[in-house]
Amino acid sequence: MIFKDLNISLFNSINSFAKEHTLLDKAAIFLAEDLNTVLISFLVFLLVVQWKTYHLLFAKTLVIVLFSLLLSDIIEFFYHHPRPFQIDLGHKLIGHGSTSSFPSQHTITVVIIGFSYWMAGFKKIGLMGLLCAVIVGLSRIFVGVHFPFDVIGSFVIGFMLVVSVNYALKELAIRIRRIKPVQLID
Template identity: 45%
Template structure:
């Protein structure tokens, strides 16, 4: 048994303790974290932190595109496909590396590093760590999948910074478009 499998079992076996609130919390986070991040981005945007929300969105999109590209060339079975651990949710038997949920979480948190709201940046990073932990806890990812996602999010951040000028042009266009749409339907901008 390799280190990745040993770490997986150490974390996933915590679910066998049947601590109800912990199991429910981990299942909730693992299932709904993408929606929570989407809500966070929308709320951040609407609270007039438009550029921070858009930057985080772009970094997340880049990260998920990198994940997709990796998936075209590399397959790694999920723990339950290998007969390991305790599975708390149903999941497709697609590649486990890297985790889309964790990549999204880390990428959004990196996007908030540009924010003046440091508490938001720190809180979103802590929630990204929690999201990664829950993916292992519920039995759908190995720890190295989560670590890989962290590095994919860093790559996404680097790519974003390399093309930042283009993203700034896109952001200005999208913000102007949003203002125009809101005004046309009588909403306050």
């Protein structure tokens, strides 16, 4: 119960500013719904401009994001956590369905982007992605569709997915290098 109470308390402390200032609400709505689109558009622009540099990393990141969608569905199947507005908490500034609130898919997508680029050596893009993830996560709480632990869980899951895929690809590359070619024709 202590985690539930802490989660609700943190939610209330962030969401309590909603509906106090119209400009702040509009900014939070943009950040909650569209900042990830802006970041992805920037990455697509980089991909087009410098294909050779970014194409493999972009593809790997896209696969991890798609895998995170599947994982989110699996989590929801086994564990449905209500959204704040479903239990009459806080102010809801955007429309949202009654799907499970854990994890925040908006946040996990940007977390995966940030960690993928950062771990691939593109530190500035990665840090920009992680900063965007923090902003998206906080804004999703502010607009009333996620709890703080949904966002924290998204960071943990996103990090674990990126590390796991990087490890699996590294192991796969090592095993492929060990394979000796077989001569089929004499």
